Amino acid sequence: MTIRAFIAIEIGKEIKRKLSEFLSQLKETNADVKWVFPENIHLTLKFIGYIEEETLPGLNKIINDAISCLSPFNISIRNIGAFPNLKKPRIIFVCVQDKGNSLAKIYEKLDKGVEKLGIKRESKKYVGHITLGRIRSQKNISKLINTLKSDTEHFFGLEKVNYISLMQSKLTPTGPIYTRLNSFMLN
Secondary structure, three states: OEEEEEEEEEOOHHHHHHHHHHHHHHHOOOOOEEEOOHHHOEEEEEEEEEEEHHHHHHHHHHHHHHHOOOOOEEEEEEEEEEEOOOOOOOEEEEEEEOOOOHHHHHHHHHHHHHHOOOOOOOOOOOOOEEEEEEEOOOOOHHHHHHHHHHOOOOEEEEEEEOEEEEEEEEOOOOOOEEEEEEEEEOO
């Protein structure tokens, strides 16, 4: 059986609440955006895609190896951005930063590790971000852009990262359902 998987940092309730409040403001623009459900807010470290269930033990080992030398660390969740940019947004996100560059280190190890499972490495540099929504059409886009530009500097909080999670994503007509398959504690 195949599952759709990704590796993530789960976000705590308080920051999810603040992000949810911010999402409510953005929704008032009535732009045509597929917004992330507040309960699904997370920081993706590595999207895996569809894999066979029997590869999970190998993936678990890769994740353990990737974090084996790391201690818990803090991430700062702040500032609004968009891919490719705020003038022509396709994806709206909030930035995630860490002082010790732990996110980039984990990502690099995961990206190299999953290649052994036949999963293609990323060609782009890792940019820590939490996706808030994906633009579906240009409806009310200028109103959304103006709202985003008026409030790009926003602090949502510090999150202590004690573990990372292997998540399953089941796609449904109403949106994805995420289930934690495993947690990996930092030293």
